């Protein structure tokens with residue numbers, strides 16, 4: 001498999017603190033790659049750099065071999081690299097269906113020019129976007145909640161809806177940041193099953209930061225471990241959990257600790 005994301009020698013400092021330190025890693029196309037590491041290891045900072053919300057001080061990010069270092073997130077969105085975000089507060093007063101229909105790029109009716117001069121086109125596209133949004137809701141088993149206000153959904157249902165937003169643009173690479181936090185086990189199972197289906201049936205690549213080791217074990221291969229701003233090791237979840245360096249990084253060498261206990 002070829003790399004779809006290449007992080008090459010990336011460094012990011014905040015004042016005197018080096019949050020990401022000459023970090024290099026690759027995410028293979030078609031994989032569900034996990035990124036784990038102790039608090040403060042630099043995972044979120046690295047994600048922000050890959051997603052275009054932070055520029056690195058040095059180093060490069062390649063997307064499918066193309067240098068995208070420093071491109072803003074909306075430009076990366078256009079290249080189908082998508083990061084899930086919490087549903088914005090102002091969208092909580094819209095229904096689940098409307099939330100999906102609002103995804104930028106999913107509709108062409110947002111410019112005044114098209115709305116005024118090409119109303120038939122806008123109407124047709126709106127109906128296509130609506131059908132797509134309904135399909136996505138059905139795929140995620142949220143169809144019955146389509147007219148529910150997003151603000152009334154449970155934590156897990158909101159995460160499903162966030163995943164749904166990536167489907168409105170046929171994402172190729174999806175960055176997921178701690179999706180398990182605050183989600184009950186049943187919905188977590190649905191979320192994991194949907195991620196697997198999107199990966200297997202639609203070829204989505206996922207790059208996942210997660211503290212929930214059960215979810216990492218269920219979904220991710222390989223797992224990349226970051227510590228102190230760079231990659232400590234990469235391997236299967238079994239290899240990672242058995243590696244003394246990883247245990248040391250998480251627990252400072254506590255002899256009986258296992259990674260699973262940290263979740």
Ligand SMILES: Nc1ncnc2c1ncn2[C@@H]1O[C@H](COP(=O)(O)OP(=O)(O)OP(=O)(O)O)[C@@H](O)[C@H]1O
Pocket residue numbers: 014017018019037038039040041042043044045046
């Ligand atoms: N905007 C910022 N300004 C200053 N320091 C920051 C900023 N963002 C992150 N840091 C620092 O950079 C380091 C790496 O943080 P980061 O959030 O990337 O780690 P993480 O591995 O995602 O941690 P966690 O698992 O706790 O979310 C930490 O020491 C953090 O305090």
